[in-house]
Amino acid sequence: MPIVVNGRAVPLPNDPRVSLLDLLRETLHLSGTKVGCNQGACGACTVLVEGERIVSCLALAVQYDGRSVTTIEGLAQGGALHPLQQAFIDHDGFQCGYCTPGQICSAVGMAAEIEAGIPSHVSDDLAQDGFVLTRDELRERMSGNLCRCGAHNGIVDAILEIYGETAR
Numbered sequence: 001m002p003i004v005v006n007g008r009a010v011p012l013p014n015d016p017r018v019s020l021l022d023l024l025r026e027t028l029h030l031s032g033t034k035v036g037c038n039q040g041a042c043g044a045c046t047v048l049v050e051g052e053r054i055v056s057c058l059a060l061a062v063q064y065d066g067r068s069v070t071t072i073e074g075l076a077q078g079g080a081l082h083p084l085q086q087a088f089i090d091h092d093g094f095q096c097g098y099c100t101p102g103q104i105c106s107a108v109g110m111a112a113e114i115e116a117g118i119p120s121h122v123s124d125d126l127a128q129d130g131f132v133l134t135r136d137e138l139r140e141r142m143s144g145n146l147c148r149c150g151a152h153n154g155i156v157d158a159i160l161e162i163y164g165e166t167a168r
């Protein structure tokens with residue numbers, strides 16, 4: 001079976017050692033997904049697999065046989081930016097931009113986790129009915145995505161604008 005990337009079916013690599021990150025960048029030329037540490041520590045390579053965020057540098061492409069992957073290029077629909085992409089622009093949520101695609105994909109996945117009622121390490125009551133994205137929750141839930149520039153305040157403001165009231 002193929003892997004589906006941004007709605008397009010693409011064949012799996014013949015070499016089972018190819019990472020999902022390398023398939024995206026080297027074979028499909030979707031260079032929005034960035035290579036940072038290449039060992040799961042920085043989040044620059046974050047993509048969504050059926051809405052769930054993963055670091056693609058630690059994933060083998062063949063693991064995702066028949067699954068649907070969304071990269072930063074697939075978040076914009078019909079020429080319109082995803083609301084979080086627009087919020088990053090409005091809040092100056094980037095400087096060099098290298099961490100930005102991973103930050104945005106990760107935040108979209110994080111919002112889905114909150115919608116699903118998944119607690120974080122800083123949630124007061126693990127059994128509560130819903131979670132609100134406070135600054136503390138955001139810091140914890142986005143701690144896997146590093147920014148080496150000084151864009152953290154803008155990143156936080158952008159994410160809070162779109163998902164700050166998210167609750168169930």
Ligand code: FES
Nearest residue numbers: 036037038043057
């Ligand atoms: S490049 Fe994948 S986590 Fe850093």
Ligand code: FES
Nearest residue numbers: 095099147148149
């Ligand atoms: S904007 Fe440069 S690493 Fe985040």
